[in-house]
Amino acid sequence: MDKRISNRCVLGLNLSGHDSSACIVQNGAVFAISLERLNRIKHSGPITGDGFEMHHAVNYLLNLENIAIEDIDSIVINSPEQEDWLKELASKRYPTHDVALLPQPSHHIAHAYSAFFTSPFKEAVVLVADTVGSYAPNKYARECETAFLFDRRNEPKIIKRNYRTPGEISAGWLYSFITALLGFGGSQIPFSGAGKTMGLAPYGKNRDDFPDFTDYYKENKNIPAVDFKNMLDAQGLLPKPIQEKELGINFPEHVKWRVDCRLPHEPITDLHKDLAYFAQKNIEDRVLCLIKDIEDKTKIKNLCLAGGTFLNSILNKKIMDKSSFQRIYVQPAATDDGCAIGCAMWGLLEKSDNSNKKEFFGMPYLGKEYSDKVIGAFLKDLNTSFHTRFICKEISPTKEPLKKIASALADGKICGFFTGRSEFGPRALGNRSLLADPRRRDMKDRLNKVKKRESFRPFAPTILRERVLEYFDIDVDKAVYLLPFMTVVANVRGDKKDLIPAVVHVDGTSRLQAITQKENERYYQLIKEFEDITGVPMVLNTSFNCQEPIVETPFDAMKTFLENDIDYLFLDPFLIIKNNPREIELL
Ligand SMILES: [Fe+2]
Structure with a gap:
């Protein structure tokens, strides 16, 4: 460099x-x-x-x-x-x-730089789409979709830029808005549960009484806000005081909208499912039109994606299946982080010249790693930090911990897996993960209960890269920069669905992570051990948290382990088992 x-x-x-x-x-x-x-x-x-x-x-x-x-x-x-x-x-x-x-x-330039400079490409088209970006120079419209050309020698060039005015909505905005309507976001950030909308979408269906916005997308136009307002009004989803307002208002106002649609604790109806389907269909229609338009403007075959829209792994599959780009990379922390x-x-x-602007570094392990010594010292103080009896004569690393974890997983146990540097972004990718056996039919319900999540939400697998094609129908060349990061779904092969029911969604897909030994040696070895016992080269991987953010420190991990129905905790290199909620020991 x-x-x-x-x-x-x-x-x-x-x-x-x-x-x-x-x-x-x-x-x-x-x-x-x-x-x-x-x-x-x-x-x-x-x-x-x-x-x-x-x-x-x-x-x-x-x-x-x-x-x-x-x-x-x-x-x-x-x-x-x-x-x-x-x-x-x-x-x-x-x-x-x-x-x-x-x-x-x-905002969109920041997203674009994050995508290109973490990608392996020397040149790429970078597409950014999200709910809302920076204001345009006129201080009126705001960024919603921007496409750039990046290479290592020159300043990036904007090849397409769409702004949204207050009287219009974009497909990204529509998705966020429906997420808020469905009550999936928290009270602070009502649109933050977009992943739940994506998970619910396959349960819904297309409805004739919902409008078709495809023509706007094909003509590269935003949707007139009044069209969306009329749709909601027709479904009785528009509270009266809000009817007088246009849809371009800020999000905190929209929290009120959920009152007439769904509160977080209320049951999910067919209308909610159909709204999720509608949001998903719209984002797919819009982005595929955008991609088609971009393909016509360039011969470059590498595509980078960033912005919250591209955390949508079902959309990313559609892009993979339908675009002519040969390599696709989604910045794993695609949202604003x-x-x-x-x-x-x-x-x-x-402040540098343009001669060498390319630097690749491996996402997503950009956080802190805790040494054996630090974790050992943490365990030594455990009895004073938590009201729990910690039984162990001496604190020494567990012998063959991966073998023991693999055996526990095969035995139906849930294990918190804490090792190496923490992941940056919304996905736990093997260093701050909760792991389980994908073969168990009851594991999805059990884990959703442990994590206090909605029962419809699916779980994802991590598989050894060399075994992907046995289990999934996916173009591994095109997806080579998606597979390590859980940013795309793939169809599970028909003969494998019954073998790994805990990680197959209702539509027959999985949002898979596939890793090589080089990408995460410790995690790879664990899956190998699990394969030795079960013949199945994958584990169920979900983020190590229960309603809170993913654990970052040994303290967070221990707290989550003690307060929830988790059987084992691996604080690398120490493996800890819970005998009962008040008594734990080192294996
Ligand atoms: Fe953004």
């Missing part, structure tokens, strides 16, 4: 209202953390009840590699409206350090 680039140290921050995050790039190494992992508030924005908390995320990263705040030469954000807040934060928390605040990239990486990369390259 160019020395002028490698010697710089840049802090990127995502301070937009949800999924706040920080990323430091220094000497070619990248560290990133979402604030929610530290303050334990899902999708946390930068300012929470007790004041400024972003400095916790920054300090966490600084401590990872003993970086001093004085080493940071630039801070980049993508929310211009947050600049005053950032200056206050910097002067309050780091008063002795005078840091450069560079001009800010737009990923913008911190984009900001850091943008800042790193802003």
Whole structure:
């Protein structure tokens, strides 16, 4: 890498209202953390009840590699409206350090940089789509879909850009809005449960009394807000006080809308299922039109995707099946947390020449790793940290822990698996995961109960890469940069569905992760051990959490283990078993 680039140290921050995050790039190494992992508030924005908390995320990263705040030469954000807040934060928390605040990239540029500079491509089309991005220069419309051409020699070029005005809605906005209507988001971020809408969609059906917006998408137009309003009105979903308002209002207002549709604790009806289906169909129709349009504009065959829209793994399958792009990469932290990486990369390259702008690093393990010594010390203090009796004569690493875990999984146990650096982004990909046996028919219901999730939600498998084609119908060449990150679904082969019922969704698909030994050695070895016992080269993998953000520290992992119906906890290299809720021991 160019020395002028490698010697710089840049802090990127995502301070937009949800999924706040920080990323430091220094000497070619990248560290990133979402604030929610530290303050334990899902999708946390930068300012929470007790004041400024972003400095916790920054300090966490600084401590990872003993970086001093004085080493940071630039801070980049993508929310211009947050600049005053950032200056206050910097002067309050780091008063002795005078840091450069560079001009800010737009929200979509930050997404795009995060995708291209974590991809393996030398050149690529980068498509960004989300609920809402930065304001256009006219301060009226806002970014909704942007396509760029990136290569390693030149500034990125915008080849397509759609803005949404307050009288219009985009397909991404429609998806978020229906998610809020269905009561899937929290009270703070009503659209944050988009994954639940995706999970519910296959249970729904197409309805003649819902409008068809395909023509707008084909003509590259947004949907007139009034069309969507009329649809909701016809279904009795529009509360009267809101009828007078146009649909371009801000989200906090929309929390009210759920009252007439569904509250989180209420049952799911056929109408809810059909609304989810409608949202899914619309996002697929719109994005496929966009992709077709982009394909006509370029000969480049690599596609990068970022923005919350592309956490939709069913949509990503459609893109894979129907587009002519030969290689597709979805930035695993595709929603706004990923913008911190984009900001850091943008800042790193802003002051450098254009000669060597390509740097690839392996997503998604960008967080902190805890040494054996630190975890051992944590276990030593356990009896004082938790009201639990910890039975062990001495604290020493477990012998052959992976064999023991594999055997426990095969025996129907649920195991918290904590190893290596934490993942950045919404998916647990083997380092902060809850694991179980995919062969057990009752495991989906059991785990949904443990995690207090809706019963319709599916679980995903992690499979050894070399065995993917035996179990799934997927173009592994095209999906090679999707498979490690659980960003695409695939059809489970007919003869395998009964073998792994806990990870097959109602539509016959799985949102699979497939790994090589190089990508995650510890996790790969565990699956190998499980295969030795069962003949099945995969485990069920879900995030290590129960309603909270994914565990980040050994403390979070232990707390989640003790408070929930989880049988084993692996704090690498120590394997812990629960004899009863008040008594645990080291194996
Ligand atoms: Fe975004």
